[in-house]
Structures are given as structure tokens and as C-alpha cells.
Amino acid sequence: MDFFDVIQQRQSVRKWQARPVEKEKLNCILEAINRAPSAGNFQAYEVYVVESAERRKQIADATWEQGFIANAPVLLAFCSHPVRCQYAPEPYPLEDTSIACTFAMLAVTALGLGAVWIGAFDPKKIASTMNLPEGQIPVALLPIGYPDEVPERTTRRELADLVHNLN
Ligand SMILES: Cc1cc2nc3c(=O)[nH]c(=O)nc-3n(C[C@H](O)[C@H](O)[C@H](O)COP(=O)(O)O)c2cc1C
Numbered sequence: 001m002d003f004f005d006v007i008q009q010r011q012s013v014r015k016w017q018a019r020p021v022e023k024e025k026l027n028c029i030l031e032a033i034n035r036a037p038s039a040g041n042f043q044a045y046e047v048y049v050v051e052s053a054e055r056r057k058q059i060a061d062a063t064w065e066q067g068f069i070a071n072a073p074v075l076l077a078f079c080s081h082p083v084r085c086q087y088a089p090e091p092y093p094l095e096d097t098s099i100a101c102t103f104a105m106l107a108v109t110a111l112g113l114g115a116v117w118i119g120a121f122d123p124k125k126i127a128s129t130m131n132l133p134e135g136q137i138p139v140a141l142l143p144i145g146y147p148d149e150v151p152e153r154t155t156r157r158e159l160a161d162l163v164h165n166l167n
Contacts, residue, residue, distance in 0.1 A: 006110045007106070010105060010109040012115075012117070013149060015149040016071055016143070016144075021073055021113060025111045033047055036100045042092075047078055050074070051075075056070045056075050059130065062125035064121065071145075073144075077126070078142065079138050094139060104142055118140065
């Protein structure tokens with residue numbers, strides 16, 4: 001798919017078919033994540049692949065009533081890992097993690113899959129559910145699967161409102 005088609009077609013998907021995500025496609029998404037830029041190229045984040053239904057449910061239970069995420073056959077959890085960044089503990093690790101998740105979302109779209117960025121959750125509960133090592137902070141969850149809905153296209157601000165020409 002053309003890059004700009006990917007940008008235009010990406011939408012948050014919150015309903016998925018039970019159809020599994022092929023290993024090749026999952027690998028393609030992980031490779032895309034690994035090409036994301038990061039401050040100092042320190043890649044100050046970790047990515048967890050969660051495929052077990054039981055674990056997906058446990059993680060979904062730690063979001064604020066967003067149980068629907070357990071229906072996606074694959075869940076990626078993006079955790080910032082500040083000690084990996086030799087510049088400063090913040091804000092770079094959070095930015096690195098966000099860019100990685102964005103790359104994943106675009107790869108998901110290009111592969112005909114659907115995902116939604118989940119940022120509303122209890123980080124402490126997620127960390128304990130996932131048994132995260134000390135120092136890793138959950139930033140985003142990305143449930144991925146074949147879409148089972150065509151979401152309504154969301155609106156955006158007018159460019160004239162969003163973009164400012166500073167002379
Ligand atoms: C940082 C961030 C956090 C988000 N958290 C949630 C969330 O917890 N639950 C959810 O359903 N959608 C969440 N979203 C998705 C947004 O609601 C969605 O991107 C926005 O409404 C625009 O819709 P679109 O993605 O279809 O263009 C989040 C998106 C971002 C970027």
C-alpha cells in the first residue's frame with residue numbers, strides 16, 4: 001500500500017475477527033517497530049507480544065473497563081525503559097516508546113490489520129499483571145487483529161487552525 005494511503009486509511013479498530021494474525025505479519029510489524037527512530041538510537045523501550053488468551057484477558061482487566069481489547073488475537077505492550085537512555089530518564093524514553101507504537105500502527109494498517117492505541121489503564125496494575133521488571137513503565141497497549149468493523153472516519157482540526165506560519 002502506498003504510504004499516504006496507509007496514513008489516510010489508518011483508523012482505530014476496536015472489533016476484531018477471531019482469525020489469527022499470521023506469524024509473518026506479526027514479524028513484519030515487529031521489524032517495522034525496530035526501524036523506528038529513537039533519541040541517541042538507545043531504543044529506550046521494550047515490546048511485549050501477548051498471544052495467550054488468558055494473559056490478554058488479565059491485561060484487559062487492568063484497563064478501565066476496556067475488556068474489548070482481549071478479543072484481539074495479538075496484543076503488543078509498549079513499555080518505556082528509561083535506564084536504556086544514556087541522555088536523560090525523560091522525556092526521550094516516553095517519546096521513543098510512542099514512536100515505536102506509531103510505527104506499529106502504520107505497519108498494522110499496511111498489512112490489512114486493525115488496531116487501536118490503548119493509553120487508558122492503571123500502569124501499576126498492568127506492570128504487576130505482566131510481571132514487568134523494575135524500571136519498565138507501560139505506556140501503550142496495541143490490540144491487533146483482522147478488523148470486524150468499518151469504523152466511522154474521525155474528524156480533524158482544519159489545517160488553518162492547526163498549522164501556524166511563524167515569519
Ligand atoms: C495516546 C493515545 C491514547 C489512546 N487511548 C485510547 C484508549 O484508552 N481507548 C480507546 O478506545 N482509544 C484510545 N485511543 C484512540 C483514540 O481515541 C483515537 O486515535 C482518536 O479518537 C482518533 O481516531 P482514529 O484513530 O480512528 O483516527 C488513544 C489514542 C492515543 C494516541
